[in-house]
Amino acid sequence: MFQIKEQTPEYDVCIVGSGAGGGMAAKVLSEAGLKVALMEAGPDFDPANPETQTQLKWSYESPRRGASTPTRNFGDFDMAYGGWQLKGEPYTHKNGTKFDWFRSRMVGGRTNHWGRISLRFGPLDFKRKDFDGKGDNWPISYEDVAPYYDKVDKLVGVFGTRENIPNEPDGYFLPPPKPRLHELYLKKSLKKVGIPVIPARMSMLTKKINDKRGVCFYCHQCSRSCSVYGDFSSSSVLVRPATETGNMDLYVDAMVREVTTNEEGKATGVSYINKHDRQEYRIKSKVVVLGASACGTARILLNSKSSRFPNGLANSSGVIGHYLHDSTGASRSAILPQLLDRTRYNEDGIQGMHVYTPWWLNDKKDLGFTRGYHIEYGGGMNMPGYGFGFGMENKNGKIPGPDGKMKKAGGYGLSLKDDVKRFYGAGVGFAGRGESVPQKDNYCEIDPSVVDQFGIPVLRFNYNWTDDEIQQAKHMHETFEEIIDALGGIPNGTKPGPESNYGLEDPGRIIHEVGTTRMGDDKKTSVTNRMSQTHDVPNLFVVDGGVFVSQADKNPTWTIMALAWRSSDYLIDELKKMNI
Template identity: 85%
Template sequence: MFQIKEQSPVYDVCIVGSGAGGGMAAKILAEAGLKIALMEAGPDFDPADPDSQTQLKWNYESPRRGASTPTRSFGDMDMAYGGWEIHGEPYTRKGDSEFDWFRSRMVGGRTNHWGRISLRFGPLDFKRKDFDGKGDNWPIGYEDIAPYYDKVDKLVGVYGTRENIPNEPDGYFLPPPKPRLHELYLKKGIKKLGIPVIPARKSVLTKRLNDSRGVCFYCQQCNRACNVYADFSSSSVLVKPAGETGNMDLYVDAMVREVLTDENGRATGVSYISRQDRQEYQIKSKVVVLAASACGTARIMLNSKSDRHPNGIGNSSGVLGHYLHDSTGASRSAILPELLDRTRYNEDGARGMHIYTPWWLNDKKDLEFTRGYHIEYGGGMYMPGYGVGFGMEHQNGRIPGKDGKMKKAGGYGLSFKEDVKRFYGAGIGFAGRGESVPQKDNYCEIDPDVVDQYGIPVLRFNYHWTKDEIMQAKHMQDTFEEIIHALGAVPNGEKPGADTNYGLEAPGRIIHEVGTTRMGTDKNTSVTNKYNQTHDVDNLFVMDGGVFVSQADKNPTWTILALAWRSSDYLIDELKKMNI
């Protein structure tokens, strides 16, 4: 039995979710003097806290030697509390649907472990329908969000170079780290094919921005969260400063059930279940901001039913939860013979890629798919682990020996050690990340029969890739094959074919899901307006990836940050005008 407990005081704004969007809203609104309640479903987290920090530790210092666990899907040292499957928090799928939903349960959310690839959407990305006739245009253009991209660049810090590529807008960049040896080989070989390769754009500080954050010291462990705050995490760059204003109260282990409303249907706060005592509490506020991730926010809104909102709050259009879409993803790896038997040395740099390929075929009309993709490159002498990382699994387990003849890979003892030394640092990888076309029939809804351990109804997913995404993955694989041959590399395994959708990852696996509360000018076909304010409830805002009309071939975080800042400025202005 739940005992519902109201809490005081009445806040100006209650924000649900402390990731990119929620953290940005908390910082901007708290610094404006508003009293904020910030709700987080997981525990508190500070990357500099030695009790939770795994940076600069060896894998063998973990009881599981760094292996993944149910609460750390990317490894026991990775700073991601959560995963695609969380005990006691199920979700379901409809029919033969595929969708894997990743959830983070910690202050800062996914920003504690993400790849920190920080790309602006370009002018074309906001108006794709004008170009290919599919999907819908955004109600805003690049010119509307560009000033906020500039602000995010300056606040957070992003390295890169100015390239003057039309749909890859330049920003305010810090110096990028130089390419490493494998990246120099990649760059040289790929340019033979006419495919562009430019320095990566990532939110890691290569120069000091202020006295509260340090500079990257190239430990290559950004996924473990930085104890000097040199990389961007919402927990350190946004939530921490918001708390220092004295205007924000942080509620952790708080599973928000629904948005509360009055007799007029306006938001009055939220109801949540404490993970610590399993009791239900209420937070009262004048405005509610949902930033619990695209699917998390949709779940809360769909569960917020009342006489005024019988289908869920903000859902008079019936499109809440629809147009769910994730980035596409396909990958390939190979061995670069020139890098065999490498000399061991400290290969400095930020974690992940130092170079990448932006989409280069925007003007090509005769492709078998509609939207583009970028390519991320991997390799080098990162922290070693057993298996694929050494690139010893191609040719059905057979590898070239020192005499050039094929031999069985691995084994035990001296043979295994020799193979490890020979191949360490010679592996290279290619990962395509592309744009899918939003479909109304790809959606999440409330499962009428299943609740989680807190008694909250769970989401049920209906999602299928279309031919567009499948043929895009084919093009990725064809491109990877061209690159491998241009480099003179040896591929690991056979090229994925139609039987596997050309290696296309299941929806949700790239963790870029967006679109469930899409913005628009027509309240009959969208959930929010161009300022992330719901059409139906003027004091309810959405500040996560749910408002995206389309994804683009870029990672979404930089756009979530910019839109949340823009929406927060609008909210402050509307409150001053007493319009809310």
């Protein structure tokens, strides 16, 4: 037994989650003069703070030499506080299915870690059902979102080139970085086999856009978050400016339990657990905006039960948690013999790809699957590590040694040093990222018997890939084989087969989950309207990937931010009209 403590003052808007969607809503609404409470489940974070910054540090400066930890799944220097498993915050599965849920508990959320691949959805991506008859169309079109894509481009900054590819819309681009050596080989070789390779579109500043952010200096450490704000993180580009307005209060280490409502069914604020004193507090607000991630928002809504909403808040349709889907993913790597024994020079660049392959087969109807994928490329002379490609077999035997004879790589002492030098910079990697078809039977729900360390009921997942996604992964690997052959490369390992779904990653591993609070015009089959406002509760909005009807083969962040800005403008207008 404990008392829920009221906190004052009453805010105009309470926003849950400080990532791409919540951060954007916080910036737009606070700059419009609204009084905002921003709730974050983790600690505060500023990429420029030297006490927490890991940029420009050597691996030996970490007690674990940079290795991954339970709270740094991508390595000790990766700037996402969180991972697929968080101590005291479990989730469960049913029917033997798999789904891995990545959570980043800190101001800015996952945007402190993400690859910063910043792609617009295209006209086809909003209306896929018209072309393949599967899933559902979005209730909005590319034309509805395009003005907000433009706004995001100009505010955040994205490099790229205008290519005039129909379903890969061009935007307002900064100059792209030049291709590195392995990427020049890709451009030259893949042109011969009809696979396009164009400059990547990513949100690192290659040119100054304002006085508050620096320019990328190509240290190849974007996942550590940038101390000069040269890349995009919600913490530096959205939340900090919102705080500077004086109209926003930031609540950190605040685990939101539920959205509170009154007798009329309107949202009145949120109830949250303070992680430090384990007491429950209540924030009052006229409007609630949820941006806690697709699964995080679904969890909050499903836990927000009342006599008016016995199945969860805003869930008269019964579809909250359903249509959960993640991007598909499969990968491969190879050694390029022409890059063995490379001359050493600084080739760091941005972290990630300078070039990529957009989906190039939209007109093909006989692929065995209906939706496409793009290809991300890795390689270059990054911080050295041992093990990439050593001792791999190919059709001609072992990889040739310096004397031209076949040898098995590896060993210790001088032999090891020789191999490290020989293979350094000779590797290239390929990662396919594709669109899955949303399924109602892929969902998250509240586990009836498990709670987290704060006493909040946890999510339970049910998820299965369909043949569409499995065949897509098969096609990815066939394409990787074609690319390796065109490069004259030596593949690492063997091509996966049907026993592993052709190397298809488990759902959740690509960290692009969307769709749990999908938008639509029919309140019987959707949770929000086309402005991300819930059908059942007019003063409750969702600004994360939960509103997505389908994912496209693009990374979701740019669309999350565009829709959050669009929804925030609509909310401001509705408040002025006194409709909310």
